[in-house]
Amino acid sequence: MTEYFRAIGDYDVRMAGPQHVEGARRVMLDTFYRDFDYGYQPAWHWDVIDLDGVYLRPARHALFVATLGEEVVGTTAVRAAAPKSPPHPRELVERYPAESTAQLFRVYVRREHRRHGLARAMVEMARRFVARTPGYEAIYLHTDTRVDGAEPFWRSLAVEVYDGRDGDPSRFQTVHFEIPIPSWEEDLLAEQRVLETVPMA
């Protein structure tokens, strides 16, 4: 039994192990080509090449996946990272320094598996991981609001901290968000809910 496990209908949401890396990479690459109009960009997406080295090995980083049977259908990654400036404003880098900021990346769910609560469950698990990992003081992310579903999804979970949109649809229309780190009481309640959903051996 693991503390980072939750069943949602026929799906499981869990912390990724080495057996999930290939499937997680496929979800990410497919998202770049099917949901974003620019495909894989090495300068932005370098982490996807070595998910094991970037997310599974470092103690303060993590990768969460949603699975249906053996197939990975969703991903969410956490790593200690500040927003980059440029292109993002300097004030955000000062507010969210790399050492104390858990930045969320690669929150993707395959189209045919959306609206089952998988992304929300993965982000909730990532929040609990951050709460239990020493040194983090904030959970930060940014998103391109031109992508279908991205803005309403984040507004359902996170608090806007900076609106970088300029209204030009040919450029990124980025909004920056923060998600509160759960208190230990909230973490304990979430843990009880998880234990209730884990089948007895």
Ligand SMILES: CC(C)(COP(=O)(O)OP(=O)(O)OC[C@H]1O[C@@H](n2cnc3c(N)ncnc32)[C@H](O)[C@@H]1OP(=O)(O)O)[C@@H](O)C(=O)NCCC(=O)NCCS
């Ligand atoms: C954004 C994304 C990750 C959401 O995944 P998901 O598993 O479908 O999201 P959930 O089912 O957990 O949704 C949770 C809540 O977010 C909101 N939401 C999610 N997608 C939405 C959409 N397309 N339209 C309106 N609200 C939406 C709803 O409030 C939803 O709750 P509800 O279904 O009970 O109404 C998915 O649409 C996706 O992969 N998009 C492409 C990649 C992307 O833009 N990722 C985010 C930026 S990195």
